[in-house]
Amino acid sequence: MHSRNKHRNGYDFNALCTTLPELANHLINTVKGNTSIDFSNRESLICLNKALLMHYYDVKYWALPKDFLCPPVPGRADYIHALADLLHANEQEVTQSSAVKVLDIGTGANLIYPLIGHAEYQWQFSASDINPEALKCAKAIAQANALDIRLQQQPNTEHIFHNVIKPGQYFNLTMCNPPFHANQKEAELGTRRKWQNLKQKPTSKLNFGGQSQELWCDGGEKRFIKTMIRESKDYADQVGWFTCLVSNKENLSSLKLTLKKQQPKKIKTVKMTQGQKISRFLAWSY
Template identity: 30%
Template sequence: MNLATRPPYETVDFKALAKQDKAFNSIWQTTSGKLDFQDPETTKSLTKAILKADFGLQLEVPDDRLCPPVPNRWNYVSWIQGLLDSTNFDYSERYDPERRVIGLDIGTGASAIYTMLCLKSRPSWTMCATDIDKKSFDYAARNLSNNGLITRTKLLQTIESQPLIPLQYLGVEKLDFTICNPPFFTDEKDMRQSLNGETKSWRPNAVCTGAENEMVCKGGDLGFVTRMVEESLALREKVTWYTSLLGKMISAKAIITLLKGKGITNWAVGSIDVGGGTKRWIVAWSFGDYRPCNSIARIEKIANEYLPFPTEYRFALPANVDANAAKHTIDQQAHRLHLRWNWDAQNATGIGEAAGNVWSRAYRREHERKKKEAAASGGNDMEMQDDLEDMEVAIAFRIKVLHSTREVVIDWLRGSDQVLWESFCGMVHRSFKKS
């Protein structure tokens, strides 16, 4: 399987895994296939087996540090990959092996698992990784070195007074993303109650071997990510996508409310649920204007007020319009507008960029007037085209005609003006309502 495009985990086939890993097979046989996830040796053996079988990675973690479950860690990495792929500068929405990406693993832990999974699956990526704990930092360096990944990583042991995103100390000017699994608990009592199941209607499905510094911080996950948001207000586009995991939906909602209150309109919401009763939420935000697709940005089922503005609009073709006629209409309509337009007839897909509402009557009248003036003074269309080459993009979009379902799908690829996006969708839709 190609690790660069490996899908998220849905389940783990323990029986098949036991056939691939001798150490895990011993536990599998001893327990007759009934794994005890409250046993630290079982969880550690399982983590090592999955990393080795699925990613070719070796792992060494001390007994008093967190041994992470691989499926939910990989699913977070996979979600970030989808987020970056769907906001490619060329609007391709595909993995680009030539694209150079640099990420930051905040609090990498002894396993350095997020850093290792990112680097192993995407060869053109590099990572920065930080940790405040000396023992975890040393083990992270050892794991990265043992797996031949240390040369693609900038490691930094941080102190409490340093920023969570310490670009200056890392010697990095810009990051493409952050990845973070923050301490979930506000204090040791909160942690012990949760791990003992005192605040839940069920016991945790797996043992937790994490040290207090890995599990506890002031304000818990909400306090930690709030600090990230505050730092991002100063850094802004020095990080393309800020992302973090959150342990409770209420924390995710609070962060989204905070983002909205700060005027941030480009965010994404994801979730991780590989079974076993443990669910996590992901919140990502950006000060840039590249818009992720709905399948990435709106995959969590929460109230609409916490979801980002939809980036897809679709409508069915009228009964009297076939798909070929629809393709012709869209291509001709786009060519009549003052915008950059590239139509792929084979795939019935067009990508356009515009400087503003170039489809409004007022703009079109003004544009025609300028063309006539240019022609009268001896100018030509090439001069008008020069304006498009240098224009500042206010909106970018993709239009697809789907033969199989007889639909037109419009994707919002770039822009910050929701009204402009809705206006464009309405303009395209109306052109078919007249048919």
């Protein structure tokens, strides 16, 4: 994990239970004799997230409606810290300042990136989503934590930045964790793989949850990101760095070809490592 990631040494369950005593009800002993939680249990995951957000990011309130995506906090924090490095590499940008404006595309009901980004770097966030129920929950979280954030619904599933970035607005960064799968069938297969990785009997429910818009879109992440790339050209003067997570590394070559046609001045692929898992995001600037 990133050197500034507060979760790089694992979970301190004693400290987390002191912050949120109810987490103790979800603790288990692993085969190796270590303290952990049942990562196949959604209620345990949500409770762990609450404790992490309270303990490390001073989040007073965090709740998640049934079936919405429950994000793993450490990996989400890595993206934020890597973005800070991206800004820091540009002498024109200020890393830790409320002057840094960030647009979170598809923020979801969990509002995880704005919560971490504001706590760690005091960045000022705007966020969009196509799901009004997700935005309703995100608004409740923001208000309960006195987080000043502009939330906006994207009314058209065919667009990413259109309807969201307004004339005269400027963002130092845009960020996005796009829907990965191309359809519901692919998402269900992904669910089965996660249960297998957890060595649990497959069920109809995904341990991390997720609404349809969070998990799949027509054409999957490749089409989604290509749409983002094409639309980004229209906002070349209004955004410092466009960025997006790319789950499938096999998509990178095709995405970079699309990017080169838009002629940005800079293209970067930033890798992030969490244990044995390697993730990455694509970044470009005009």
